[in-house]
Amino acid sequence: MKRKITLKDIAKELDVSISTVSKALKNSNEIGFDTREKVQAFAKLYNYKPNNIAVSLQNSRTKHIALFIPEIVHDFFTTVLKGVEEVAHKNGYNVLVCVSNESFEKEVLSMEMFARGGIVDGFIISLSKETQLKEDYNHLIEIENQGMPLVMIDRITDKVISDKVIVDDMRGSYTAISHLINQGRKRIALITTEDYISVGSLRKKGYKKALADHDIELDERLILTINNIEDSDKAIEKFIRETTFDAVMGVNDVFAVVAMKALQNQGKKIPEDVAIIGFSDGKLLKYAAPTISAVNQHGDEMGKAAAQMLIDRLESDKEAENYKTTVITTTLIEREST
């Protein structure tokens, strides 16, 4: 194990003091030109890099940020990660990823360990399903009490005051449904998640508002609420067998694509018989046959925005407050299914 070279090593080798080396490497003009040259040359030669740990201990900042996502195998969160990583690296920060797997416990334990251990400087989190169900946000509040910046993204809660990045879920949904209505669709179904999932509930609201604004009566039988993701496929198939409609929106990509398959199996033509729209920025809808229209959430933009907000907090010495909520605008991607 080739030990890493330290200031001390350079100092000894060049027969100067450690602090001289330290200053020389910072090009401080406290140090004579010759010494500076000499030290810098030597450091370059031996490829000296300051030990991050020591620097961190010194100023108690790790230059690491944590990103908590509920589930990685989900195009949306993947793009969020990509966005976060990009902005973080650009600003000299590293990203620690924690996949909560929708588990409250993992979210809480990991968060506490990251926070109290001084492992990261701040957090970006998209809440786990379980957390949203329990409505227990003490771990987040605790983070803030410790003075650590926190940015919530996508799956958020109003119970915690912090910076937030969301998408205009309600509006996106509203626009999509309006689009379907304007195309002449009358009976529009919705496949959604249970209400405790913040985004699902907002999308349902947008759906309802669009219907109301266009004087279409709400028919609760056209709304399918998936409570168990495991057998969502079966639930959707059953729903489609038993319900008739001429358009359907899924609050994510899988719901939309599963619905389409079920409809096709029933001999329905897409989009002639039934129009379909989903939520996603991923490949699933883009490569479906026919391609499926989507409300694009711009996960990468959200990730970038969140990272930037967090870093701004970290770099500013103001005592925080005046928390902001950034709303990323969804865009409707029209494809063959509508």
Place this chain on the structure above:
Amino acid sequence: MKRKITLKDIAKELDVSISTVSKALKNSNEIGFDTREKVQAFAKLYNYKPNNIAVSLQNSRTKHIALFIPEIVHDFFTTVLKGVEEVAHKNGYNVLVCVSNESFEKEVLSMEMFARGGIVDGFIISLSKETQLKEDYNHLIEIENQGMPLVMIDRITDKVISDKVIVDDMRGSYTAISHLINQGRKRIALITTEDYISVGSLRKKGYKKALADHDIELDERLILTINNIEDSDKAIEKFIRETTFDAVMGVNDVFAVVAMKALQNQGKKIPEDVAIIGFSDGKLLKYAAPTISAVNQHGDEMGKAAAQMLIDRLESDKEAENYKTTVITTTLIEREST
């Protein structure tokens, strides 16, 4: 900013020395029972957690590992990340993710910074395309020279000696093609990447060997090499327009699904007219219509294996050597397209 509580704080509060507190918290029986109780109670009350940075500085181990992936918006790497994260956390390690974006430069710079800065204890890496093209692996060799463990995964190189986790690409491809042949397919096309991508070239080998072993003459015109991922869609469509075959394998999920769509647009029935098979563990093939058969690479297993190998190296004090290559077996998932 509520300062975090330290040993010193506890010591002062309880009027004992810092080292007493330190030992008491470790339940050392050097310390009297009463003092231990008292200290531990106090620590629990104030939720004391040792400062990781200080501990790291002490023993020069961060308990962080870096995962380098070329591209995150790719189901395979996503599942790898999931696997790595799971095993890492189980063993008390955190995962720093770096997305190289297929860029040699980003790979090298990030790697050096992680290594020389003492930010992580070890690396798991899947090489960027550019790195494989340049065949410049000095950064990896440098890592090893510094005595830091390195595990290469999936996109690897023989030029660097280290622990490796791969999938039996050649065999997976061989099995898939043989399967097609046994079904009576005669003209089997292959959509692949350029040879410098290690896995692409292996999959092509498996393809060729399967043909040879079944006495089918190789027709180079049935092989499409995608050199620019950007316009792969167009290249595939053109290929399909100009070439006739009764089966096709794509070396990833996108190639397979794009091929299917192009074929369907031509009025071909899947699988009656043309059988299709892809490489992937993601949703894209699973939710296609018809569902597409796949060589499952088990990204999560690979990730888990890689993380375990790395951690084993880190926790063992042996002077390394005897590097291992773990081969994860692919499995053929038969779906509707074959």
Place this chain on the structure above:
DNA sequence: TTGTATGCGTTATCAC
């Protein structure tokens, strides 16, 4: 212009 001393929070060694 350079060097000394101190501290960041721990752990470990050694003395009391």
Place this chain on the structure above:
DNA sequence: GTGATAACGCATACAA
């Protein structure tokens, strides 16, 4: 049993 001290690698206030 308990505590003082040094050390990890660096930065910085303060001497010289």
